[in-house]
Amino acid sequence: MDDYSFLGDNETHWTQAIRRGYAMSFLLFAFHDNGVFDEIKNKMPISSDQISKNLGLNKKVLESGLNFLVNSDNSITKDEKGNYVMSKRGEKRLYSDQARAMSIGAIGAYHTLLTNYSSMLKNEKTYGKDFIRDGRLVAISSVLTGKSNYSWVAKKFRDLNVDTVVDLGCGSGDIIIDFCNRHDTFNGIGLDIDPAAVKVAEENVKKNNLNNRIELITGDMLDPKTYSHKISSKGDKVAFNAIMALHEFLRDGEEAVINVLKKMKKEFPESYFILGEFNKCSDEEFQKIPIYERMHMLFYQEIIHGLTNQGLASLNTWKEMFKKADVELIEYKSDFPFRLVEYVLKF
Numbered sequence: 001m002d003d004y005s006f007l008g009d010n011e012t013h014w015t016q017a018i019r020r021g022y023a024m025s026f027l028l029f030a031f032h033d034n035g036v037f038d039e040i041k042n043k044m045p046i047s048s049d050q051i052s053k054n055l056g057l058n059k060k061v062l063e064s065g066l067n068f069l070v071n072s073d074n075s076i077t078k079d080e081k082g083n084y085v086m087s088k089r090g091e092k093r094l095y096s097d098q099a100r101a102m103s104i105g106a107i108g109a110y111h112t113l114l115t116n117y118s119s120m121l122k123n124e125k126t127y128g129k130d131f132i133r134d135g136r137l138v139a140i141s142s143v144l145t146g147k148s149n150y151s152w153v154a155k156k157f158r159d160l161n162v163d164t165v166v167d168l169g170c171g172s173g174d175i176i177i178d179f180c181n182r183h184d185t186f187n188g189i190g191l192d193i194d195p196a197a198v199k200v201a202e203e204n205v206k207k208n209n210l211n212n213r214i215e216l217i218t219g220d221m222l223d224p225k226t227y228s229h230k231i232s233s234k235g236d237k238v239a240f241n242a243i244m245a246l247h248e249f250l251r252d253g254e255e256a257v258i259n260v261l262k263k264m265k266k267e268f269p270e271s272y273f274i275l276g277e278f279n280k281c282s283d284e285e286f287q288k289i290p291i292y293e294r295m296h297m298l299f300y301q302e303i304i305h306g307l308t309n310q311g312l313a314s315l316n317t318w319k320e321m322f323k324k325a326d327v328e329l330i331e332y333k334s335d336f337p338f339r340l341v342e343y344v345l346k347f
Ligand SMILES: C[S@@+](CC[C@H](N)C(=O)[O-])C[C@H]1O[C@@H](n2cnc3c(N)ncnc32)[C@H](O)[C@@H]1O
Pocket: 135, 138, 139, 141, 142, 143, 144, 146, 168, 169, 170, 171, 172, 175, 191, 192, 193, 194, 197, 219, 220, 221, 222, 242, 243, 244, 245, 248
């Protein structure tokens, strides 16, 4: 599966593709985050003067960035009057989930991992102590990667006849909002430790008019006692969901994850817990994935998780952890995109 045409035919292709990608990545993030792409898409043809006035941005900085894009990509072009226009192909690509997940997540939330990489390498800086990711952007971007699982999981909760679904590490709230919008048979609670994420979630719940069905809590899922009293008053049958959240504790070893599961089992006996996690990839497995598809997963595993000291586990390791925590694995589905596996557990 070695399609290395991706890497170019010679050192000029290879180096200049890296240079282009390096600049493009920051421009994509900044133009999405500051509404520049929205302005062009909705008001084209539009001048840099108008965009900068509408958004309160520095015109010269904006113009240089847009001119780089115009001459290195075919998503934005300039008409004869010098106004910017978004091509149909540009609209499709710039607004794709893949492009937004990459620009908001990999770049916006996590670029500090690479700008600080050399200092980390020399032990001059440590992630978590000297700098951290941007929680707001993590929340907004994670949903773009995990959302193809939501309908399957929401249906499971409906079939299990639960009254309340608690989404642990709820991020932007999109997951619990999606579940509640799909089925009106249960209410939701979203819990996250990051106040910036909970703020985004509050805005999203309000936008979806779900304030009467979804409650948001800033809290630590590591300590079920801190939130169990809020939950027991909500309904009789409580079930839990966590997508790409539990592995964060692998930074403290498998024991940390096993302990959370044990504590939850004690606090919520007989409850269901549906867990969505990336299936960690070996080098041999990576080599078998076509290189374009490989990149997102490789970045997720080695850059995002490797450099923030978060662990990831393979399907087999997750199974072993469930066994050690004495929770029952009722079923799992392992063919979701992005190597995501959903495990249905019963405490
Ligand atoms: C990668 S994001 C996933 C967000 C969301 N589940 C999704 O799939 O879109 C992980 C989330 O877990 C949250 N988190 C990390 N540690 C936590 C803890 N101890 N208690 C609650 N939430 C936590 C983070 O703040 C972050 O929002």
